[in-house]
Amino acid sequence: MDIIITDLKARQVLSSRGEPTVEVELTLNKQYKGRAIVPSGASKGKFEAEELKDQDMSLYKGKSVYKVVKGINDEISPFIVGGKYSSLYKLDNKLISLDGTKNKKKYGGNGILGISIAYLKALSELYHLSCFQYIGGINFNHFPLPMMNVINGGAHSNNSLDIQEFMIVPIGAKSIDDAIRYCVEVYYALKEILNERGLSTGVGDEGGFAPNLKNEEEALDLLSEAINNAGYILGVDFKFSLDIASSEWKTKDGYYLPKKKKVMTSKELMDYYLKIVDKYPILSLEDPFDQEDYSSWNSFLLHTKGSVLLVGDDLYTTNVERLKMGIENKLSDAILIKPNQIGTISETLNCINLAKDANMKIIVSHRSGESEDDFISDLAYGVKADYVKFGAPCRSERTTKYNRLLKIEEIIKEQKQ
Ligand code: PGA
Numbered sequence: 001m002d003i004i005i006t007d008l009k010a011r012q013v014l015s016s017r018g019e020p021t022v023e024v025e026l027t028l029n030k031q032y033k034g035r036a037i038v039p040s041g042a043s044k045g046k047f048e049a050e051e052l053k054d055q056d057m058s059l060y061k062g063k064s065v066y067k068v069v070k071g072i073n074d075e076i077s078p079f080i081v082g083g084k085y086s087s088l089y090k091l092d093n094k095l096i097s098l099d100g101t102k103n104k105k106k107y108g109g110n111g112i113l114g115i116s117i118a119y120l121k122a123l124s125e126l127y128h129l130s131c132f133q134y135i136g137g138i139n140f141n142h143f144p145l146p147m148m149n150v151i152n153g154g155a156h157s158n159n160s161l162d163i164q165e166f167m168i169v170p171i172g173a174k175s176i177d178d179a180i181r182y183c184v185e186v187y188y189a190l191k192e193i194l195n196e197r198g199l200s201t202g203v204g205d206e207g208g209f210a211p212n213l214k215n216e217e218e219a220l221d222l223l224s225e226a227i228n229n230a231g232y233i234l235g236v237d238f239k240f241s242l243d244i245a246s247s248e249w250k251t252k253d254g255y256y257l258p259k260k261k262k263v264m265t266s267k268e269l270m271d272y273y274l275k276i277v278d279k280y281p282i283l284s285l286e287d288p289f290d291q292e293d294y295s296s297w298n299s300f301l302l303h304t305k306g307s308v309l310l311v312g313d314d315l316y317t318t319n320v321e322r323l324k325m326g327i328e329n330k331l332s333d334a335i336l337i338k339p340n341q342i343g344t345i346s347e348t349l350n351c352i353n354l355a356k357d358a359n360m361k362i363i364v365s366h367r368s369g370e371s372e373d374d375f376i377s378d379l380a381y382g383v384k385a386d387y388v389k390f391g392a393p394c395r396s397e398r399t400t401k402y403n404r405l406l407k408i409e410e411i412i413k414e415q416k417q
């Protein structure tokens, strides 16, 4: 059977921050449909694919994406509608060559990714498979463990915390259902503690609480207490993960922590991390150093020797070339995967495969600006990711991803019977 793209249409919609983003609808063989909404980051890496915005300050403060939508509807669509595209790689390669720039500057990573995901969803429909099954078949004894970001700081909130994400990881859970329950119960307990102490229970961009606290250790102490109050044991049922997002701090004079108004050297940061890792059960540290501070990454990895996972987010930007450099120079032992950093799903899958060959842990991640699209849950299951990072169990653009994980677990269970 020939697989033909019979329709392709884009429009501007809103992300969870109320900012314009791109929605794409694609149809195969006149009946199989896929729809995708592209996410958007706040603490973006330097090497990410271009997120094209109109920059017209009279509209949405320059953030509208009408040009991307027009590029898809007026230029890409006439070119590919009617064409035979039998695989994702074939379509993505065509989109990459149509764009023709290194960072997808012409049509925008935000435009091209929408087409790539919508096509993959339509293709799964055509084969009468769930998207996760089309990507990786059914894996009975595997589920990705959530890293839930329950306290937000850094660029995701206006509180006093310089570290961007304080995550709880339910290492003792035996299923997704269990894992989500563990985390939600701790989230409730944390809210109670914050209420009792008169601290804010307002949430940040990823649904985590964003109270003003003395320092980062106070956040970890509150989480330890919440885990205990919910009846769990820290170190046995839960560990912590932190996304430092330190590229946001980098200046020519060192690392400037904007909320504490304090400059730190790489060496001081490393000592600080070692102190925290010594005091709390930390599973992983993401972007502990700047995306170009390679020597610090390497010395930290040699020092920690796998006792805590070092996760490259801004460091790699889901880019195979960056990852190759990281593997050669021994920079980290885990990678964060965000499809919109690179702009197509083929390139995302290539990056995941390379990371797996290098024995790195895989964390599939949302962006701080999200939508009701739950594709990344299917991606995480399909590629057998070790972890997922989808924010707090709060705000529908986050819970839709957890709800999809629950649904996938149910589909897998049904297949088993
Ligand atoms: P972003 O943050 O989506 O705002 O870039 C998420 C992260 O740094 O992991």
Ligand code: ZN
Residues within 6 Å of the ligand: 243, 245, 286, 287, 313, 314, 336
């Ligand atoms: Zn990050």
